[in-house]
Amino acid sequence: MEFGFSEEQIMFRDTVYRYAKNEIADLCGEADLKSEFSREIWNRLGAMGLLGLPFPEEYGGQGADVVTCCLSSEALSHAGIDGGHMLALGAHTYLCGDTIFQHGTEEQKKRYVPKLATGEWIGCMGLTEPEAGSDAASLQTTAVKKGDRWILNGTKTFITNAPVADIAVVYATVDRKLKHSGITAFIVERNYKGFSTGNPFHKMGVRASATSEVFLEDCEVPEENMLGEEGKGFAMTHQTLEWDRSALLAPVVGGLMFLIEECAKYANQRVQFGKPIREFQAVQHKIADMKIILEASKMAVYRVAALKDAGHTINHMQASIAKAFTGDWGLKAFSEAVQVFGGYGLMHEYPVEWFFRDAKLAQIGGGTSEIQKMIISRLMSF
Numbered sequence: 001m002e003f004g005f006s007e008e009q010i011m012f013r014d015t016v017y018r019y020a021k022n023e024i025a026d027l028c029g030e031a032d033l034k035s036e037f038s039r040e041i042w043n044r045l046g047a048m049g050l051l052g053l054p055f056p057e058e059y060g061g062q063g064a065d066v067v068t069c070c071l072s073s074e075a076l077s078h079a080g081i082d083g084g085h086m087l088a089l090g091a092h093t094y095l096c097g098d099t100i101f102q103h104g105t106e107e108q109k110k111r112y113v114p115k116l117a118t119g120e121w122i123g124c125m126g127l128t129e130p131e132a133g134s135d136a137a138s139l140q141t142t143a144v145k146k147g148d149r150w151i152l153n154g155t156k157t158f159i160t161n162a163p164v165a166d167i168a169v170v171y172a173t174v175d176r177k178l179k180h181s182g183i184t185a186f187i188v189e190r191n192y193k194g195f196s197t198g199n200p201f202h203k204m205g206v207r208a209s210a211t212s213e214v215f216l217e218d219c220e221v222p223e224e225n226m227l228g229e230e231g232k233g234f235a236m237t238h239q240t241l242e243w244d245r246s247a248l249l250a251p252v253v254g255g256l257m258f259l260i261e262e263c264a265k266y267a268n269q270r271v272q273f274g275k276p277i278r279e280f281q282a283v284q285h286k287i288a289d290m291k292i293i294l295e296a297s298k299m300a301v302y303r304v305a306a307l308k309d310a311g312h313t314i315n316h317m318q319a320s321i322a323k324a325f326t327g328d329w330g331l332k333a334f335s336e337a338v339q340v341f342g343g344y345g346l347m348h349e350y351p352v353e354w355f356f357r358d359a360k361l362a363q364i365g366g367g368t369s370e371i372q373k374m375i376i377s378r379l380m381s382f
Helices: 007-023 025-034 039-047 067-078 083-103 108-117 174-181 235-244 250-269 281-309 317-345 353-362 369-380
Strands: 123-126 142-148 150-160 166-171 185-189 195-196 211-222
Touching: 007 025, 007 067, 007 369, 025 039, 025 083, 039 083, 039 250, 067 083, 067 211, 067 281, 067 317, 083 123, 083 150, 083 166, 083 235, 083 250, 083 353, 108 317, 123 150, 142 166, 150 166, 166 174, 166 211, 174 185, 174 250, 185 211, 185 235, 185 369, 250 281, 250 317, 281 317, 317 353, 317 369
Parallel strands: 123 166
Antiparallel strands: 142 150, 150 211, 166 185, 195 211
């Protein structure tokens, strides 16, 4: 299956790449080294309109389709943007902003989406809990209606953007006995009574994304801030999976493109035994393997994106294949890049070091590789 991007899409991808390369990439290494979310990088992403791509113009966005959103994320990573800020963008735009846009009332959309589209406000999604990761239906956070407010109690963990977020889409249950049928979504602003966040986690990779726990202690949420219908929150999480398996995977594709170029450049410059290491078959094979993984990942990710643009209900088989393949084999390719660089590949001065660390998340976040294989095996019905 061949994907033909339009001339407009290709021009947009190239424009994003040049902008990121010239205006943002040089800031990323220091942000990763300091484990700091960079407002300067965030503001530059917002200035280019990249934080509101999928939203209609009337809400401050650009009305981009899913394939174009993927091309933007691919271009940013191809330019050398670190995985931390790419993760922050994904959680903000797709997991928080798009959920509000897809399921919110007109009043909710007008209140929140324009601020998210520009980056004036930062969003996050509160789903994962200490005892409910892949098993989202078992979440323990409760929502009890009292008068004109919902009272939320519980703890969320591993929440990307939480320490810097102005708003969160939080999932809670109105009745734990109902499992997934009780899960309901709420729009929670940081200044609401009972909402707080923990200290940022110090992570192995994606260090520049601010990640922490979210605490809900008798958190008061106005009744008009329930998102969608009561008990329909679990279905909303499935909608976010469409982004997890497309636009949130596209940075892996862009990162592979970046590292192949870096490895080729280094292999031409690095001399051992009197000749450039590009002449050694072992090095040639490593870069060839990276190219094979890149092309296969690209096809898997853009297939899911194209199906979503065509209006198809998400194909869980293809989506899980895309997630598992890019997560597992992408990490292998990033590891090979470090190997090509040898000892220098372990040094932070070379981006392969932090790109490799960032790549591990693709096997874990948004559903582990093991969960994807469980889904695939069940759908195969053998």
